[in-house]
Amino acid sequence: MSRIAYIISAYTDAPHLLRLIQALEGEADFYLHVDSKVDDRPFRKLLEGRVTFVPSHRVSWGGWTQVEYQKELLKAVLQSGVEYGRVVCLSGQDYPLWSRQEIHRYFDGHRETEFIMGMNLTHSGNRRQLRKVTCYHLFRDLSWCNQWWKNKFIVASRWLMRLLPLRKPATVTIGGQACDVYFGSDYWAITLPCARHVYDRLCGEPSLVRYFRTAFTPSELCIQTIVFNSPFAPRAMRYEGAYIGLFALTPLHYIDYGRCIKVLTHEDLPHLRQSGKMFCRKVVSGPSDELLSSITH
Numbered sequence: 001m002s003r004i005a006y007i008i009s010a011y012t013d014a015p016h017l018l019r020l021i022q023a024l025e026g027e028a029d030f031y032l033h034v035d036s037k038v039d040d041r042p043f044r045k046l047l048e049g050r051v052t053f054v055p056s057h058r059v060s061w062g063g064w065t066q067v068e069y070q071k072e073l074l075k076a077v078l079q080s081g082v083e084y085g086r087v088v089c090l091s092g093q094d095y096p097l098w099s100r101q102e103i104h105r106y107f108d109g110h111r112e113t114e115f116i117m118g119m120n121l122t123h124s125g126n127r128r129q130l131r132k133v134t135c136y137h138l139f140r141d142l143s144w145c146n147q148w149w150k151n152k153f154i155v156a157s158r159w160l161m162r163l164l165p166l167r168k169p170a171t172v173t174i175g176g177q178a179c180d181v182y183f184g185s186d187y188w189a190i191t192l193p194c195a196r197h198v199y200d201r202l203c204g205e206p207s208l209v210r211y212f213r214t215a216f217t218p219s220e221l222c223i224q225t226i227v228f229n230s231p232f233a234p235r236a237m238r239y240e241g242a243y244i245g246l247f248a249l250t251p252l253h254y255i256d257y258g259r260c261i262k263v264l265t266h267e268d269l270p271h272l273r274q275s276g277k278m279f280c281r282k283v284v285s286g287p288s289d290e291l292l293s294s295i296t297h
Contacts, residue, residue: 001027001104002084002086003082004029004087005029005082005086006021007076007087007089008031009059009091010032010034010092011035011092013092013093013285014045016283017046017047018050019292021051024100029052029080030052031054032047032051032054033057035058037059052076054072057069062217064212067202067218067219074087074199075199078192078195085191086191091281093282093283094283095280097254097273097275097278112191113236114194114227114232114237115237115252117238118182118237118238118249120180120181121183122181126243132183133216133221134169135168136168172207172208172211172212173207180225182221182227183224183249184221184249185246185251186219187252188223189251190227194232194235198226208225208226212225220246237251253279254272254279255280255281263283263288264280266294
């Protein structure tokens with residue numbers, strides 16, 4: 001049974017995160033990033049000795065800092081020296097729908113597969129999705145305390161940039177070549193060699209970093225673009241056809257996307273059981289307690 005590295009981002013609900021880790025413990029290690037905007041003492045109190053804490057970044061949704069903390073987590077995994085069979089990216093509000101034994105068996109049976117899905121944006125013709133990279137998205141990583149004013153400022157700048165004749169190409173330079181841009185979910189499970197390739201590109205490709213710093217939700221673009229322009233692309237999960245929603249680009253998670261991600265409750269249990277997915281998101285202490293008690297492993 002190969003060992004799994006779980007890399008997790010969290011900002012709330014330390015008790016649930018403990019429950020998540022307890023469900024996955026056994027031939028697994030956990031690397032945790034806690035948003036620097038929140039008090040990490042509840043996480044350290046419950047999880048010290050169970051996880052490896054990585055340096056904290058101030059995270060802004062939709063900004064480059066989401067890629068920065070993924071990079072921090074990958075760095076910790078690679079510097080551990082452990083030959084993991086799989087690096088799995090989760091959020092602190094996930095929960096496994098499969099037992100740890102089923103998860104290990106599945107990954108061991110698909111050792112060469114990169115469980116990361118990508119849709120080619122460059123050739124998609126989907127103008128709305130293409131604007132995530134061709135338009136300049138500025139100021140998302142500003143560390144303003146007043147979130148209301150920050151959001152107003154971001155929205156105003158987005159509309160201004162749409163009106164101005166300033167556009168980026170729908171390709172990004174990697175290794176000195178123009179490469180197609182790919183789009184997918186934040187949540188993936190890749191092999192250690194693929195994780196090392198992603199980390200090396202994040203460290204060694206300043207043009208790639210500059211390009212995605214001004215994209216919208218680069219955490220759904222940057223790593224996907226690296227993988228699908230790499231020797232690992234034939235082993236990854238390329239999405240074909242028209243874009244129908246982010247749920248279709250999320251290979252291992254059940255997530256009910258809408259204007260915001262739905263908090264899952266006991267009434268969602270039939271959908272979860274029918275989904276065939278390995279994990280679900282999002283679950284929280286209190287509203288999701290009955291659901292979690294019904295998910296038996």
